[in-house]
């Protein structure tokens with residue numbers, strides 16, 4: 001299991017150039033086959049508040065290019081990791097930080113954490129995939145209301161909306177996230193990665209295409225050591241020991 005900690009606590013882990021570089025490096029490490037689950041969290045009292053607005057003091061240069069160069073490759077790298085990815089939202093998640101939390105497969109939230117779209121509050125449109133992820137997680141109507149109001153959502157409300165899986169007492173978030181990540185890491189990682197691909201395609205495919213992709217990926221899964229182990233364990237009436245191979 002790998003924990004990626006966004007670490008600029010003085011500014012609630014807002015992204016500057018150095019943090020983009022560190023995040024890219026960590027996401028490369030996360031691709032290692034021996035890493036079977038990833039936790040994304042923040043240092044200090046925030047999760048991540050997106051772009052460091054101090055970088056706009058001198059005016060905004062080509063923001064589209066900055067997104068293409070920094071946020072977009074990272075969110076694609078995060079979203080396409082073929083293993084479970086868990087956001088442990090320890091504090092406020094805003095702007096691109098909210099989008100990154102939503103790009104993860106699951107979200108655990110500290111009780112005091114909050115969720116703020118933020119973009120509209122400074123006259124921007126949502127980016128870093130926020131429109132893609134929030135619409136898929138919440139549906140159009142809630143996505144529209146929330147992204148266009150920019151209002152702060154409590155952890156309890158985020159849970160009621162289905163945005164977060166669990167709300168955890170503040171001091172226990174890291175422990176709970178590590179426990180859940182360990183459980184996820186013990187699953188047949190190849191099958192989990194392919195399930196992610198299928199879920200991603202499901203919103204875009206017609207039934208015939210989806211059935212075909214399921215058949216293709218099942219042929220891959222059936223060739224794995226984890227499939228052999230799963231069947232053996234079932235027949236021998238014991239717990240399986242999956243290796244992710």
Ligand code: T3D
Nearest residue numbers: 011012014049050051052053054063066094095096116118
């Ligand atoms: O060019 C590109 O790359 C474009 C990409 C854009 C992607 C984006 O993410 S755009 C959205 C950027 N983010 C925001 O607009 C969020 C701005 N922050 C806030 O609205 C609030 O701070 C929060 C709702 C997130 C949290 O509120 P609160 O009351 O819990 O904390 P606070 O007191 O406002 O903030 C604490 C400190 O963090 C404070 O510094 P100080 O006064 O203690 O020295 C604050 O200035 C700093 N901070 C918070 N957000 C940012 C930030 N500093 C720099 N950049 C921030 N985004």
